Amino acid sequence: MVVKMRLARFGRRNQPFYNIVVTQARTARDSRPLEVIGTYDPIPKADSYDTSGKLHKDIKLDKRRAQYWVGVGAQPTETVWRLLSMIGILQPKVNPPLPKQRAVPRWTGLFNTKKAPAPKKPNAPAPPPQPK
């Protein structure tokens, strides 16, 4: 079975708090994991006496254990990958480029009542009738 590095949600309603855990992929989200290697508090906080309005998020992580589990093939989820890539344990995943926006939406002209002017027909001679 695959060993994953993922988040387990704790905390309260509207007040999440996550354990960063290493666990078997098919176990329940909040069940007892193989190891808890950190915590992630996703609620941004301001420093006391700081009026600049800058917010921060607190993460605790055992870097050594995180590197070990990555080294033995544990598979981080997207969120954990993003966190681990911030401190250089993993390469940041480059998001695939967004599909190019079409210049003209597909429905253009569907509701257009005005008929577009017909293209001018070239004054070419009529094709010869094909023999039956």
Add this chain to the structure above:
Amino acid sequence: MPPRLRSGGNGLSPLLLTCVEGLSQRGGSRLLAGLTAIIQNQSQSTITLQSSSRSPPCSAPFSTSAPCELNREQRRMWAWLRGQGKKFKTAPDPDQFGPDGETAPGNGGGPNYVGSFDGTQVFKNNKVFKSEPVLSEKARDAIFSAVVEDQLPLKAVSQKFGVDMRRIAAVVRMRSIERNWIASKKPLARPYQRAVLAMLPQADLNPGEMPFEPINDIHVHMATMQQLFHPTSESRHFTRRDAAKAFGAHILPPDDKLRIPEMIDLERKLASGVPSEEAHDEFVAQTARTEAARAKRLKGRRTMAELNRTRVATDRFEFRFENFNSSAVGRTGRARTAIGWRYGVPSHDRKPDQVKIPTKME
């Protein structure tokens, strides 16, 4: 011929007039004088039964029967109204208040607080509750200037004024905020401050006064509340440190638990005849040294914490990664100090007596 009262236009009821006539026939001249006053008051359309005697008004002053006796509650009420309650008879003159509601000094005006008979009783019916004095504005200014302008150590300021160190720190913080507000032209609630301070006894912290509060109290550990039989040799010099050790290895001696242990040295010097000024100078120097050492220790702790932390700034937030050892989870893996939310432990949110309000500000 008894004097007749004109009945036209005075609005008295026929029954009352009948009584008056009857009284005058019986010679109730005293009561008649009072009733005449009533009739004169009729133009103001209020009837006030006045009595010429000092007894409280009776419901039927024209009656010849003996007046009803007051019960105990009524007697007490009238005694209060003639004594302590006398000053509440007249409402304070609103002209004596300034535009902000403050009292003009010197004219004896201002609000009549119900309980403040001797200045300390806040609630009328609760004689037991006496408000503790609060620091006056003058005292707060003195503390602030000693800390900020004279740069005295907090412990020395605490010892000088007899005010707890935590209160000293609070005064300095509040004064700093107030100064910032004044500098940024933020309006201050001065009338409110004056009104509150007028209701409370204040301490000016003048030299020679009683100390404001105890400043060197120690917390009594539960383990030291029991009596202990500890055999020791008679020749042994048994100190407070030994006593603490006898109670348990984790018990600190009182000298280490004191908030300002330097005061022990100060008192020893004063008792041994060192001149007071010299002893106090040494005390200030000693407290400055210990406070500098503590500041250095705290700074080192902050530096170490910062070394253990990685800050990653993104467009929106700063992510702070703190490194730690996840294997320190104790023998059962469920140590209280272990990282993360604990497994198999219910949350006690809905249990009674769980304090959820924050107890400190960091």
